[in-house]
Amino acid sequence: MDPNGTLFFPEQGSTIASEVDLLFHFVLYLSIFFFILVTGGSFYFAWRFRKKGEDQFTPNISHNTSLEIFWTVIPTILVFIIFIWGFKTYLKMNVTPANSMEVNVTAQKWFWTFGYKEGATTTNELVVPVNKSVKLLMSSQDVIHSFFVPAFRVKMDVLPNRYTSLWFEATKTGEFDLFCTEYCGKGHSEMIGKVKVLSDAEFASWLASSSGPSDLPPAEYGKELYKSKACFTCHSIDGTPSVGPTFKGVFGRTEELTDGSSITVDENYIRHSILEPQSQVVKGFQPVMPTYQGVLNSQQIDALIAFLKTVK
Amino acid sequence: MSVAQGVNYLNEDKSLKSWLFTLDHKRIGVMYLFGVMTMFLLGGIFAILIRLELLAPGPDLMTADTYNQMFTLHGAIMIFLFIIPAIPAALGNFVLPLMIGAKDVAFPRLNLASWYVYLLGAGFALFSMLAGAADTGWTFYTPYSTTTSTSVISMTMAAFILGFSSIFTGVNFIATIHKLRAPGMTWFKMPLMIWALYATAVIQILATPVLGITLVLLVLEKAFGIGIFDPAMGGDPVLFQHFFWFYSHPAVYIMVLPGMGIISELIATFSKKKIFGYKLIAYSSVAIALISFLVWGHHMFTSGQSELAAMVFSFLTFFVGIPSGVKMFNWLATMYKGRISFEAPMLWALSFMFLFAIGGFTGIMLGAISLDIHFHDTYFVVAHFHYVMMGGTVVAFFGGLHYWWPKIWGRMYNETLAKISVILVFIGFNMTFFTQFILGSQGMPRRYFNYLDQYQPLHAFSSYGSWVLGLGFIIMAFYLIHSLFRGKKAPDNPWGALTLEWQTSSPPSHHNFDEIPDLDHDPYDYDKLMVVDDKLIRKNGQSEKKETTVN
Amino acid sequence: MEHAEHPKFLQHHFTDAEQQAESAKLGMWIFLLTEILLFGGLFVFYAIFRSWHPDMFYEAHKVLSVPLGTLNTFVLITSSLTMALSIRAMQLNNRKQTIWYLVATLLLAATFLVVKYFEYHHKFELGQLPGRFYTYEGINAVNPHIFFSVYFTMTGLHGIHVLIGMIVITWVLVRTIKNDFSSEYYTPIEMTGLYWHLVDLIWIFLFPLLYLIG
Known part of the structure; x- marks a missing residue:
């Protein structure tokens, strides 16, 4: 749990957070009150009116209209307040300030x-x-x-x-x-x-x-990109297969593709796999990688290739 | 005269054929019972495995793909194959004609067909499980469901087929309740369970067809690419959500309304007290059924729907909560000045009041839009619907199962073990799911295979809870199976209840009642009547032998 | 048997024939309600997509053949009439007439499907098909394939209902020939009739919505 938060919430990091939490705590305390009323009541009645000794008939209490109206109307009013409150905060969440x-x-x-x-x-x-x-x-x-x-x-x-x-x-x-x-x-x-x-x-x-463009050496920049573009989510560098093939020793490796042909991983294959990932998929893997067309520019692709050459 | 040695619906013909072609609602109910219990076991195993995987962060037992299939199967099996049919089709089938003094449901062949359709649906679900189970979650959201490579089609077909089974049951119940009530049983002399089943049937027939057509379109979309949910082809994936929840929110009430019906019976019987505010409870069932059709959008507050839509859906959501709350107060008032005894079914009923209250209050929190934005799709929602579905419906189902068990089998179960079981389930359930409220409000999203370290202690505690929960059910399985073979012979009316199903023998004969039952009292006249050792005692002290027993 | 005095069509759990007939009728109406809701879902889809793409719907609907649609409407309405007449004949205990009217209904239903087959066939040839199978190029609008998705789903589901209707009509026809019914008991024919009228009614909505846009 968040050390800066409460039992129920992580710390408040935005302007809206305290407002949300306030409503939550309002409903929470209200709920605790009614919870004690209902389940506390049921346990109390269960004990107070437990079966004792000989069988007895129970009184004929079929209904009590004013009581029933009372416990229909009171919760209705309360939820109405909660509704208005929740909706007001929601409107605030929905209306973006002009200078954002x-x-x-x-x-x-x-x-x-x-x-x-x-x-x-x-x-x-x-x-x-x-x-x-x-x-x-x-x-x-x-x-x-x-x-x-x-x-x-x-x-x-x-x-x-x-x-x-x-x-x-x-x-x-x-x-x-x-x-x-x-x-x-x-x-x-x-x-x-x-x-x-x-x-x-x-x-x-x-x-x-x-x-601006990066001034790191290509292989190091590639390593940065490997992390920052989340390649690691699907491609390991320690040899364990994940969603996609591992990058360990990938450069120069010969891979069998899903269509049965095989290919040696070179600069062109890597570039192709980044831009059109679904066209040549290594056997045993699903064609799930999205294209990075428009996400990575050619300097970045070059850097990634340089990085992959170093992953041995 | 006791008919225990006599012929009853269980022993009149023991051949397999007589079961497979039976038109007897009791046998069909029993076959449904076996079906849903098998599915509960299967879904439960998936649940335990899911919790085991989540004991610690990172992959422990299974891969992410397997995990995704597991929670999909858990959800789909529990909802479509267990909870929806559990109370209406299994218990309801058995008790509905008995409670209204009828010989059978209106359309026995349709009833049997519903069971076979259920089997067919289960077959499709199992096929999907073996053929690379769907990994969409039970909600089948597009466009994920139309693009994933797992066997979504067979799972969708399963849900579609099971919908028919549900519709058949609904049609049957409505016709039965309208046309086959025993002479003298007016609408307001019906037990509240019947009102609940009636309201449920109304939702079943109104909502299920819409789900049916939605699932057909999903299958067409996936199989033939008709494009109506595909954003690339001019379709809209959010449209699917609207149609899905138009069914699936009312479906929540298909699940919970009959549970409320059971609780009404249990509270009245074990408090030996006239139900308080009979009409209010009956009307509130119908009110819930109708309002439930207008609140589906509260599942979609974060989907980019308009503010107006959000406002209307939030507003109505609160109003579907009111009748449920009213029922709670009425049950409480029923206990007041009662003569309360604590047999196992009553413990289930008290658990229900406790758990359903929490489910209800957290529902109010989720109805407030600004809170829902934070809680949506987190463990808070997971915890909330488990409190409603499991703490509510499943607990009520087991309460009902224990209550009618002697009637169904003519045998009693071990009361001590039954008490231990309900207490373990209660404790285990709260351990497992209360923790998840905190996880969720702390931000833990649902359907996560892996999670951040800060959530680990609570996840672990939740998993320990699942073991306690599992233990409770294992004990239950043990004593119930034992009771089937070795259980003590049950009296006709072990709980001293006044509804009609207790006026016939345990188990009942093929025709339920050998004479049309005599309705000289209301279902909850505990101020005038009392049953001791199967004998009806009137308030003036006169004891009389039960007349409706078979002579 | 214990209920020897009961007529053989009366099932044991009903007290009398009236209760049985009324239950059947109620059950059937509820079932028809579920059918309406099933199609209702599709009508809502239709309404949503038409409101999103009114021009496309207008352009695309032009390729449908109004004469064939009109012919089919006529065929189906006539079949509803013959269906109703077959029930009337049975009420009057005129079994022979019932048989002929049922046969006529069946033939009309078959005619409907044959016409539908030619319409479908024509569209298959031209590639006026749903979703990704759409290859036709003669419609000047965005995403016309959506119209055909809606068209084929709605008319397809309706066609399946016609087919089921034919099976059920054949079944009551066989039972009529076997002399199972009389003016005392003809509930199955009556129920089939109700179903058939619904199938007809749905077409009466489908026809203008799909063929006569604008």
């Missing part, structure tokens, strides 16, 4: 890509400034996913045929968990990431440094 910073979110099996106007793209790591409202414009490349940050109390489905959006304003710096909550297949539980909330100054410098 926009980030494009692309979900696909099984990772998140975040695109900034300035050119930076990140994978599985959403970097945002603190105390500024951020609007996420989200779409999916394949099936339905759902974007969820527990600390922010926000969630929205990410659909393949349209854009959905969501906004939040982080109230403290730090790292927060980010989950996919709409079941999306084999890698569903690996489709997780972090929201990194930075101070204004840190965010500005991060954005500037992430938006």
Whole structure:
């Protein structure tokens, strides 16, 4: 459990969180009251009116209209209050402040890509400034996913045929968990990431440094990409087969393909596999890899190839 | 005269053929009982395996693919093959004609057909299991379900076929309740179980066809690519969700309403008290049935539906909660000044009140949209629907099973073991699922094969709970099977209940009642009547031999 | 048997023939309700897609043959009439007439399916097919294959119902020939009639919705 959170909630990381928690606790205490009333009552009656000795007839209490109206109307009023309260907060969640910073979110099996106007793209790591409202414009490349940050109390489905959006304003710096909550297949539980909330100054410098081309040596940059683009979700570098073939010793290896032919892994095959992953699939694996056309540029593909040559 | 040595529906013809072609609602009920119990065992094994895998993070027992198939099978089997038929088709089939003093249901052949259709559906589900089980979750959401390579079609067909079985039962029950009540049994003299079964049947016939057509379209989409759910072809995947929940939310009430019916019977019988607010309970069943059709959108608050839709669905969701709450108060008031005894069925009923209350309150939390946004698709929802489905329906089912067991088999079970079993199930259930409320509100998403380390202690505790739960059911299996062969002979009316099914012998004869039962009292007249050792005692002190027993 | 005084068509769990007939009728109406809901689901799909793509529906519907659709509507309405007449004849204990009316109903149903076959065949040849099988190029609209998905699903499901109807009509026909019915007891024919009218009714909705858009 979150050390900064309560029994029921992780720490409050957004402007909306405290409002959600307040309603929850209101309903919680109300529920505890009625729970004690009903089950406490049933246990008390069970004990108080337990069968004693000889059989007796029980009184004829068939109904009591005013009592029944009372216990229909009171809960109705209470749930009405809860309804209004819940709906008001929901409206606030739905109306994006006008000056929000926009980030494009692309979900696909099984990772998140975040695109900034300035050119930076990140994978599985959403970097945002603190105390500024951020609007996420989200779409999916394949099936339905759902974007969820527990600390922010926000969630929205990410659909393949349209854009959905969501906004939040982080109230403290730090790292927060980010989950996919709409079941999306084999890698569903690996489709997780972090929201990194930075101070204004840190965010500005991060954005500037992430938006230009990389000046790392190709193999090292490739290693970065292997991590940041979540290749590791499906391809190990230690030899264990996962969703896809391992990268250990991949370069120069001869692989049998699903159509029966075989191929030696070279620069062209790797490039081809990144851009058109479904066309030449290694035997024993499912054609599930998404295309990285438009996600990786040619400098990045070159870097990945350089990295793969080093994985022995 | 006791008919224990006499002929009854179980022993009049023991050949296999006489069972397979039986038109007797009691035998069909019993065959359904075997069917649903087998499925409960199967679904339960999947549940235990799922919890075992989740004991620690990372892959332990199985791969992610296997895990995804497991929770799909667990959900689909438990919902379509166990919970939906468990109370209406198994117990309801047995007791409905008995409780209204009829010789059988209106359409016995249709009833038998429903059982065979159920078998066919189960066959499809098992085929899907062996042929690379579906990994979509029991909800079959598009476009995942139309693109995955597992055998979604046979699982979808299974659900489709089982829908027919459910419709047949529903048609049968409505016609039976309308037309075959014993002379003198007016609508408001019916036991509340019958009201509940009636409301259930209404939902079964209204909602199931819509699921049927939706699943057909899903199959067509997957097999022929007709494109109506496919965003690339101008279709809409969210449309599937609307149609799916239009059935599946009312389906929740197909599951829980008959459970409430059982609880009404149990509370009245074991409190020996007139049910409090009979009409309110009866009407609330019907109210739940009708409102349940208008709340499906609350499963989709995060799907990008309009604010107006969200508002309407949230509003109505609260209103479907009210009648359920009202029933709780009425049961409580029924216990007031009763003469309460604690045989196993009553313990199940008290467990129900406890667990269903929690299920209901967390339902209120989920109905509030801003809270649902946070809880949606987390373990909070998983815990909530297990409290409703298992803490509610399944607990009520076992309460009913223990209650009518002597009537079904003519034998008693070991009461002490039965008490141990219900207590273990109660403790194990709360250990397993209360933990999951906290997991969920802390952010743990559902259908996760792997999870972050911070959730480990609670996951482990939940898994330990599943073992206690499993132990409770193993003990139950033991004493129930023992009772089948060695159980003490049951009296006609072991609980001293006043509804009609207890006025015939245990087990009943083929025609249920050898004379049309005499309705000289209401089902809950415990202020005037009492049954001691199968004898009816009236309040003026006059004891009389039960007249409706076969002579 | 113990209920020797009962007529042989009366099942043991009913007290009298009236109770049995009324139960059957109620059960049948409930069943028809489920049928309406089954098609209702499809009608809702139709409404949703038509409201999303009104122009496409208009353009695509033009390839359907209104004369053939009209012919089939006429055929089916006539068959409803002959079905009703067969029940009337049985009420009057005129078994021979019942047989002939049932045969006529069967022939009309078969005619409907034959016409439907030619319509389908024509569309298969031209590639006016649902979803990914759509290859026709003569419709100037976006995603016209959706229209054909809706068209084939709705008329296909209806066609299956016609086929089932024919099987059931054949069954009551055989029983009529075997002299199982009389003016005392003809519930199965009556129930078949109810079902057949529903099948007819659904077509009466399908025809304008699919063939006469705009």
